[in-house]
Amino acid sequence: QVQVVESGGGLVQPGESLRLSCTASGFALDDYRIGWFRQAPGKEREGISSISISDGRTYYANSVEGRFTISRDNTKNITWLQMDSLKPEDTAIYYCAVEQGEKRLSEESVVFWGHGTHVTVSS
Numbered sequence: 001q002v003q004v005v006e007s008g009g010g011l012v013q014p015g016e017s018l019r020l021s022c023t024a025s026g027f028a029l030d031d032y033r034i035g036w037f038r039q040a041p042g043k044e045r046e047g048i049s050s051i052s053i054s055d056g057r058t059y060y061a062n063s064v065e066g067r068f069t070i071s072r073d074n075t076k077n078i079t080w081l082q083m084d085s086l087k088p089e090d091t092a093i094y095y096c097a098v099e100q101g102e103k104r105l106s107e108e109s110v111v112f113w114g115h116g117t118h119v120t121v122s123s
Helices: none
Strands: 003-007 010-012 018-025 033-039 046-052 058-060 068-073 078-083 092-099 110-113 117-121
Touching: 003 092, 018 033, 018 092, 018 117, 033 068, 046 068, 058 068
Parallel strands: 010 117
Antiparallel strands: 003 018, 018 078, 033 046, 033 092, 046 058, 068 078, 092 110, 092 117
């Protein structure tokens, strides 16, 4: 049974940090990525970061590059998204996803989705 589970969301103030975690299990794929997507109120879902399982390469959207860091521990099958210098516009539901294919940070490449975790950045 495929399971993609996020955790770590919450309410923080602008400028603070938060770390999201994701575990994905129950499937057998070659050369996939673990990605993070988010959907802000009234906006379309966007891909913000992903990491390749095979070589550890990381990818970031312009909106988060320099503030967010994706990392992974293959031995524990955990992927983290460290979010620093958070802004109110980072408020969204954050989804972990299993990606496969050439289009990085694209919903077209997602084969499995998590249910999402809420992040609210507000003073």
